[in-house]
Amino acid sequence: MQSGELELRPGAGEASQARGLYVYCVAPGSEETGLGPVGLDGRPVHTLACEGLCALVHDCSAQPYQSRDPEVVAAWVLAHHHVVEAAWKRWGTVLPLTFNTIIRAEQGDAEEALTGWLKEQREALTVKLKALAGKSEYAVQVFWDSALVAKLVTESCPEIRKLGQEMASKPRGLAYMYGQQLERLLAREMEALATERCQAVYGCLSRWTDNVRLEKLTRGEDGRRMLINLSCLVPRERCAALKSELDQVGNRAGYSVRLAGPLPPYSFC
Amino acid sequence: MDPAPRAPATLVDLLDRVLDRGLVINADIIICLAGVPLIGLNLRAALAGVETMARHGVMTEWDRSIRARIRAPEAMAPALAPAAAGNPQARSARSGG
Structure with a gap:
């Protein structure tokens, strides 16, 4: 991996470069405080407060972070997350900013530009922060064991059973045709079941969540198929109910559920 | 809670x-x-590969070290530890799994 080429670490910028501020998140606090060397590449993170809101930032040069080295990017993503998460725990709610949000100082300094923005957007930011207070994001994924579900569908579908029995008494050439028909029928039944289960899961989750976002399906491991992939915004007091609802889904034969979090509300701000 | x-x-x-x-x-x-399309692309590709490779015993060390780093935010944010300890969510965030 060509990690040296095309790697930009604005934290290490020279004095000649324009000063910038890397912004992690906005929180409802007015303390001016330092959080220690917890930022990207160990940069010291501090708050910049203005009228009851603060932004968590580190000083850097006005260049985006760039790297082709997956390990470097992984470390940056984790550092960004840990700062946002720490602020989220400390102030109860945050508006995470997207990675690589860097304030530049064209005239004046970056601090002025950022506090000016906080002031100007104060009302909108406060409304958003209030809407997210006491809520956490969870990743919810439901999988099924394709082989086991296929077996269960085969056993429970009369049409498939009948075809299977007929197939057994047919000569080889004809049995092959029956086999093909049986496979198509099984695939159709499984798709119908997958759709039905997805709708049921989505339906019952919506009772415990404030907002749900459908995510792309990814390939499951070990013969498992991902049926549904969601980001859910959940009020804290409903987390236990959500968990027990998902446990019921996961207790069905052939199904498994992954509930990961709580996370700061990245997907809902 | x-x-x-x-x-x-x-x-x-x-x-x-x-x-x-x-x-x-x-x-x-x-x-x-x-001008920042590169960030994360290689990492995404690497992660997709790691799942497969980890199953064959390759890159397990990298996978383990990355997982350990995800689980150890306290070590990285000592200044915030006291504030986090007072919040019930701070504990549960790492108690699962």
Whole structure:
């Protein structure tokens, strides 16, 4: 991996470069405080407060972070997350900013530009922060064991059973045709079941969540198929109910559920 | 308070959220991000590979060290530990899995 080429670490910028501020998140606090060397590449993170809101930032040069080295990017993503998460725990709610949000100082300094923005957007930011207070994001994924579900569908579908029995008494050439028909029928039944289960899961989750976002399906491991992939915004007091609802889904034969979090509300701000 | 045990977030969970989600500031005080398509692309490709490779015993050390780093935010944010300890969520966030 060509990690040296095309790697930009604005934290290490020279004095000649324009000063910038890397912004992690906005929180409802007015303390001016330092959080220690917890930022990207160990940069010291501090708050910049203005009228009851603060932004968590580190000083850097006005260049985006760039790297082709997956390990470097992984470390940056984790550092960004840990700062946002720490602020989220400390102030109860945050508006995470997207990675690589860097304030530049064209005239004046970056601090002025950022506090000016906080002031100007104060009302909108406060409304958003209030809407997210006491809520956490969870990743919810439901999988099924394709082989086991296929077996269960085969056993429970009369049409498939009948075809299977007929197939057994047919000569080889004809049995092959029956086999093909049986496979198509099984695939159709499984798709119908997958759709039905997805709708049921989505339906019952919506009772415990404030907002749900459908995510792309990814390939499951070990013969498992991902049926549904969601980001859910959940009020804290409903987390236990959500968990027990998902446990019921996961207790069905052939199904498994992954509930990961709580996370700061990245997907809902 | 937050009794339900659950899995900790993985790097895959965090990647899309940190890189592609979150508030976007639409103002000219932001440096132009148009030239930053590379961030995360190789990592995404690497992660897709790691799942497969880890099953064959390759890159397990890298996988383990990344997972350990996800689980150890206290070590990285000592200044915040006292504040976090007072919040019930701080504990449950890492108690699952």
